[in-house]
Amino acid sequence: MANEKMVKNITSMEEDFAKWYTDVCLKAELIDYASVKGCMIIRPYGYAIWENIQRQMDERFKATGHENVYMPLFIPESLLQKEKDHVEGFAPEVAWVTHGGEEELEERLCVRPTSETLFCDHFKNVVHSYRDLPKLYNQWCSVVRWEKTTRPFLRSREFLWQEGHTLHATAEEAKAETIQMLNIYADFAEKVLAMPVVRGQKTEKERFAGAEATYTIEALMHDGKALQSGTSHYFGDGFSRAFEVQFTDKENKLTHPFQTSWGTTTRLIGAVIMTHGDNNGLALPPAIAPTQLVVIPIASHKPGVLEKATELCERVKKLCRAKLDDRDQSPGWKFAEHEMKGVPLRLEIGPRDIENNTCVIVRRDNYEKTVVSLDDLETEIPRLLNAVQEGLYNRALERRANMTFDAHTLEEMKDIADNKPGFIRAMWCGERECEDKLKEEAGVTSRCIPFEGEEHLSDTCVCCGKPAKHMLYWGKAY
């Protein structure tokens, strides 16, 4: 333990959660700050996590028939303005290119904050008949939103994401796509990121600019704040009318198609940090950990130890992403370093272990040590990796349960919001007025109307006392 402190001190969560978070981002070598305020450098370890997220998410997209494309980085101002609500939502926070080389451009170009307008413009060229539908497109790229307050992964002026854009012959198909993609996000969050989420619909106030409906997955962070972790939007035919996208349907009638979009970002890395991390640093779910197991030789100067560690590591590499740490530093220093970086399993091997034909495996989630016979590695390592993946999920699920509260009156809502970090469940009349008032008086925003478990807590709105329409999740949020 003394060793740990020697290595890389991080602020404790309890002392200052925000500082703990940025300490972990920097000291686990996920990011570095860049010369441009509000932008970040994603370092190899952080980017390897993103690659693991990307690969597994992309597989799910392709398995459901989606194809990747690449749209331009720039949107001409006139194109951005074609859909009224959309431009109002985004224009205040875009970066504008005004010069190419020495020359001033005839028309300003915005650096894409999202690409609905570009996709519509392209759909207009390639969709003519019902035979051309559906178009199920996705793109992996970076986008820019000129935010005032920024934090690594959570809110930065440039971030990496995927944006799905699909076009359908009927509203029903488009709606089904919107829900399908939200479910893929939820499944991904829970199975791959080990992060429980509430899936549901956003209120009108919280909808995406230009959408008819926005669906969301909402996760609960360690500090009790909610994090919107992925969204899926149904646009109806609003954009296709604005952009004059039309097709001849089976009855030979000219019709506007129906559209969706859906996105997740590098914010998911922030979600993982704040869901699973502890005062020793990051804790990574094995499914996305760049290194799933690190082999650390103990007393590696003693004859045979380094050789055995090397041999074991080669063997373990057939089971998972394994790495040998044969650097000069002390074992204690290495333990702390790999805990900081969230490596799910640590395998210790020293002279005594070799004598006993065993090794010690330590889990990152609960620090549990297991003495494992070297004959059993092939069964024990996959079992322990699963155990860490499940352990992280269950711990997060339990914490969320302990941090979800029901409010029946405005007073109760304010009291919970002030004193108990977490989700608040409460009934709502459906009026924007009450939503605004809850924000003002309790400091909470509506997170979503949940798909499942929309329990009936009472007949009346928590705010105005009028008949309630929905049970909502509320909370302070990132």
Place this chain on the structure above:
Amino acid sequence: MANEKMVKNITSMEEDFAKWYTDVCLKAELIDYASVKGCMIIRPYGYAIWENIQRQMDERFKATGHENVYMPLFIPESLLQKEKDHVEGFAPEVAWVTHGGEEELEERLCVRPTSETLFCDHFKNVVHSYRDLPKLYNQWCSVVRWEKTTRPFLRSREFLWQEGHTLHATAEEAKAETIQMLNIYADFAEKVLAMPVVRGQKTEKERFAGAEATYTIEALMHDGKALQSGTSHYFGDGFSRAFEVQFTDKENKLTHPFQTSWGTTTRLIGAVIMTHGDNNGLALPPAIAPTQLVVIPIASHKPGVLEKATELCERVKKLCRAKLDDRDQSPGWKFAEHEMKGVPLRLEIGPRDIENNTCVIVRRDNYEKTVVSLDDLETEIPRLLNAVQEGLYNRALERRANMTFDAHTLEEMKDIADNKPGFIRAMWCGERECEDKLKEEAGVTSRCIPFEGEEHLSDTCVCCGKPAKHMLYWGKAY
């Protein structure tokens, strides 16, 4: 054949090569034009080719110890200006962001045309000791260069690429890295893209802005023009001095590290089109073809045909990337469509084939038909895919041999340049003056001083007649 013309007419190569090229780009559905002049939309089929290139190249980078990172899209003007030669080379062709939302920025930001400056700025933060070296980084992203004349894939205002950036303790190590990466590019071009390349060094005139040495792979297109297809640069310690990157070496002395960068772009797709394509469209090397084999049922209304085609396709999917084309159109229409898209193999299955327990497989490279027993698919299909991959390479190699000419005098050089499209090999004294004169009088640029086969053609410079230093490849180029 009549059917083919019905489908999608393209200009013939002989009539107008440039038009043939853009016809193929559009009609094989690789790209679409975008609202922003000089930018392109990479459509699913084009992007799937890029994904295949990316995956196989990324494997090679990782196998040689490189890690992926992500640097910001924007470079503050002051950062770009730190290395004098570099800014002079790039400033005239960058896009400038001047506003964020409603506000004018205090300092203009350029959209990255390349990221040496960003990497240096980051290296300064993370490199302190020889233990921190080497840094072997790569990033996949898009870059922007405000070109005046643009063509899909070959020269566009935005393009996708990878840029490797590495930092080393010694000049020797950095030089070895530069050469290693060029060899990886050459190997990739030849093995994966089936495209022979000349590897060599650029003259001082053709060097990358800020580099001490630039190496290149040069390919020869169907029309006899050269295409620079990948470059690798050695920077010495120029950038690290300009950016004050320093480390303490093993002797505890403060030293500037040595740097390299290397890149390839979506231009490689243009190279593939112009190397292998013909008057029926694209011809893709199997290694990067999104669909390696298409199954086309003949007389699919006859009982059992569609079922057999479906069954065969499922079987072939275990061998390669296969697709069944069961659309309504005629077989002839489909043949033309998949030839246009460059699918390496076409498998035809009709009632008579089923009776004989055979099918017909047609190669895209030479249109050769083979009757294959359905019992032999598992051996024949891999063999035929290899045959197409090799067939394309050998044909390109032969064409290059037939289009490479030696010039001994300026007159001869001018005559070849005017009348015989292709590479010209000629001796050179090493003076910039002669290089400029050859450009002016023969319209050719120096492509490279080849690594291997620097044959001694004569003692004197092709231009001035003074003693020659090198044998060079010259040519008209994209």
